[in-house]
Amino acid sequence: MTVQRGWFKSSKSGPNCDNCVEINADAPDVVGVRDSKDKAGPMLAFAPLDFAAFVDAARRGELASV
Incomplete structure (x- = not known):
């Protein structure tokens, strides 16, 4: 599946x-x-609910920065 737009x-x-x-x-x-x-390089693909959980955790400051 190509998602370009x-x-x-x-x-x-x-x-x-x-x-x-x-x-x-x-x-x-x-x-x-x-x-x-x-x-034009690689794309990571996430299920929408998994990506939403990641964004929520980032907003709450629960992700460690490296």
Whole structure:
């Protein structure tokens, strides 16, 4: 499955951020995540509920930074 439209970065990334991740949730059964520097490169695919749990944990500060 190729998901090419609808990619976006967080509004907190800033307009000139080329070193971010992009998200695409256009498909109902998958959330795509890719490196903004390598748009033709690999994409990670997550189930929507799993991705939502990840985002919620990040917002709560439950993820360790490396």
